[in-house]
Amino acid sequence: MKEPKVLQVIENKPIAAGIYSLELYHHALCEEVLPGQFFHIKCGGDKFPLLRRPISLSYTKREKGAVVLIYRVQGQGTEFLSSRRPGDSLDVLGPLGSGFEVNRQYERVAIVGGGIGIAPLVELAGIYGDRAAVFAGYRDETFLLKELQERSADVRAATEDGSFGYGGFVTDLLLQYLKEQRTDMVFACGPKPMLKTVAKICRENSVGCQVSLEERMACGVGACLGCSCAVNERDGSLQYKRVCKDGPVFRAEEVCWDE
Amino acid sequence: MSSVDMSVNIAGIRLKNPVMTASGTFGFGEEYGEYYDLNRLGAVVVKGLTLRPRKGNPPPRTCETPAGMLNSVGLQNPGVDFFLEKELPRLLDRGACVIANISGASVDEYCLMMEKLSKSGVAAVELNLSCPNVKEGGIAFGLKPDLVYEVTRRVKECGQKPVIVKLSPNVTDIVEIALAAAEGGGDAVSLINTLLAMDIDVWSRRPVLGNTYGGLSGPAVKPVALRMVHQVAGAVDIPVIGMGGILDWYDAVQFILAGAKAVAVGTANFVNPLAPVEIIEGIERYLVKQGFTSVEDMVGALV
Numbered sequence: 312m313k314e315p316k317v318l319q320v321i322e323n324k325p326i327a328a329g330i331y332s333l334e335l336y337h338h339a340l341c342e343e344v345l346p347g348q349f350f351h352i353k354c355g356g357d358k359f360p361l362l363r364r365p366i367s368l369s370y371t372k373r374e375k376g377a378v379v380l381i382y383r384v385q386g387q388g389t390e391f392l393s394s395r396r397p398g399d400s401l402d403v404l405g406p407l408g409s410g411f412e413v414n415r416q417y418e419r420v421a422i423v424g425g426g427i428g429i430a431p432l433v434e435l436a437g438i439y440g441d442r443a444a445v446f447a448g449y450r451d452e453t454f455l456l457k458e459l460q461e462r463s464a465d466v467r468a469a470t471e472d473g474s475f476g477y478g479g480f481v482t483d484l485l486l487q488y489l490k491e492q493r494t495d496m497v498f499a500c501g502p503k504p505m506l507k508t509v510a511k512i513c514r515e516n517s518v519g520c521q522v523s524l525e526e527r528m529a530c531g532v533g534a535c536l537g538c539s540c541a542v543n544e545r546d547g548s549l550q551y552k553r554v555c556k557d558g559p560v561f562r563a564e565e566v567c568w569d570e
Numbered sequence: 571m572s573s574v575d576m577s578v579n580i581a582g583i584r585l586k587n588p589v590m591t592a593s594g595t596f597g598f599g600e601e602y603g604e605y606y607d608l609n610r611l612g613a614v615v616v617k618g619l620t621l622r623p624r625k626g627n628p629p630p631r632t633c634e635t636p637a638g639m640l641n642s643v644g645l646q647n648p649g650v651d652f653f654l655e656k657e658l659p660r661l662l663d664r665g666a667c668v669i670a671n672i673s674g675a676s677v678d679e680y681c682l683m684m685e686k687l688s689k690s691g692v693a694a695v696e697l698n699l700s701c702p703n704v705k706e707g708g709i710a711f712g713l714k715p716d717l718v719y720e721v722t723r724r725v726k727e728c729g730q731k732p733v734i735v736k737l738s739p740n741v742t743d744i745v746e747i748a749l750a751a752a753e754g755g756g757d758a759v760s761l762i763n764t765l766l767a768m769d770i771d772v773w774s775r776r777p778v779l780g781n782t783y784g785g786l787s788g789p790a791v792k793p794v795a796l797r798m799v800h801q802v803a804g805a806v807d808i809p810v811i812g813m814g815g816i817l818d819w820y821d822a823v824q825f826i827l828a829g830a831k832a833v834a835v836g837t838a839n840f841v842n843p844l845a846p847v848e849i850i851e852g853i854e855r856y857l858v859k860q861g862f863t864s865v866e867d868m869v870g871a872l873v
Binding site for chain 1: 594595596597600601602604605606617625626628629630631632633634636637638639641643646788789817818837839840841842843844
């Protein structure tokens with residue numbers, strides 16, 4: 312039977328403005344979790360904030376038996392989370408969700424992240440290593456670049472304000488890359504407009520694409536149907552799938568981007 | 571611990587304990603069945619069913635509010651036939667006592683579903699006359715006593731299963747509605763469904779929910795629910811199933827003291843998947859400590 316776990320905080324520190332890196336100790340979990348999966352964390356006392364907060368795995372530290380989660384402070388839940396100190400405990404469900412479909416036969420993949428959406432892609436970059444070209448898009452301040460560079464020799468950054476790397480959208484870099492390089496699969500996570508563009512670029516260049524989606528969640532396990540995402544069924548009809556259980560990773564071509 | 575009798579008789583069915591799940595918070599039991607044996611529950615009340623499958627409302631469908639949450643799922647469900655064919659056998663195999671929750675766009679739809687469910691292994695049928703999120707969610711019936719009476723009476727005629735009438739709190743006088751359900755032949759009433767509510771994002775100047783309005787649940791609604799359960803239990807002769815913001819055994823005991831013969835756990839499932847079984851254990855401990863020999867002795871035992 313599954314059960315909520317009590318995990319100990321090893322480290323919880325800011326890595327950029329409003330962005331924190333949280334390291335939790337759990338040996339078995341570290342072996343079990345897949346890239347793209349998430350943890351559902353109780354962020355507060357009994358009744359307020361009430362609901363758990365879903366936070367994706369960023370990467371594992373197998374030698375320490377730790378999982379690292381990167382999150383942005385956006386409200387009272389993540390505010391609480393950012394106040395946890397080493398030695399404190401957290402009530403955690405997971406790993407939950409489907410994760411990325413990893414095919415180890417792929418010779419060349421592109422990994423594309425935007426903003427906090429870069430975080431769930433780090434473990435995946437580690438799996439593909441130098442077979443992955445990693446594209447990291449930021450508004451201004453960069454983060455996690457070192458972690459990405461440790462995993463792949465080909466990391467390209469874009470900032471919207473032009474302060475670092477390519478000045479503009481990360482999707483420009485992806486488009487250029489796909490035109491020049493035969494690629495087996497694109498993995499992406501980030502804001503919905505960015506993912507929509509990535510999906511379009513992949514479709515036009517006939518490359519498969521997996522996207523990790525975000526939605527407001529309640530239960531996190533598939534029971535409440537709160538975190539729905541519109542998908543196109545084969546018969547052309549529209550259905551709502553559960554981001555927490557059927558996802559958070561979906562094939563880009565099944566997602567109904569205009570919904 | 572074994573010295574107390576945890577079983578309760580509701581609507582002619584014997585539940586092994588007074589704790590059920592609230593419809594719409596527990597799916598068809600599959601997800602939470604990974605956390606504990608479903609036969610430990612008094613009953614599993616399944617996701618609201620409609621005659622035909624429903625896609626549900628556009629996202630966002632949930633958001634958190636102070637000590638509570640809003641939802642506007644909009645009765646997404648695979649339809650009563652799929653439930654009978656695929657979900658119910660799985661639940662019965664696991665030894666669960668199953669209560670089907672149904673919503674109709676017309677009295678005939680409620681009757682048709684009752685006829686189908688009558689031939690199945692469900693223990694009882696709960697009439698959703700109070701879903702605030704869709705027009706076909708029965709809310710049109712749940713707000714007027716004469717319609718509650720009519721739909722309850724007709725559904726009772728259509729099948730043999732005990733009927734539980736789920737009441738909306740979005741009314742001026744819930745007692746009047748409960749009395750109409752009892753008069754129509756309802757075997758029990760359950761309350762409260764969610765309170766119609768909304769939230770607004772001031773930066774985008776839009777409602778947070780895709781459906782604009784949704785139902786408020788969680789600890790924030792508990793005092794309202796307790797008051798309504800107390801009022802209704804004092805007015806009707808049929809059993810009352812109490813719900814609304816129950817997070818732990820303490821909350822559950824409050825509802826039983828207010829007059830509820832059973833309780834349902836809803837939003838708490840999302841916070842703690844083990845909430846229902848922890849509540850069962852907590853009620854049992856309370857009974858022992860307080861010298862009650864059965865949970866039925868505690869029903870309405872306010873002094």
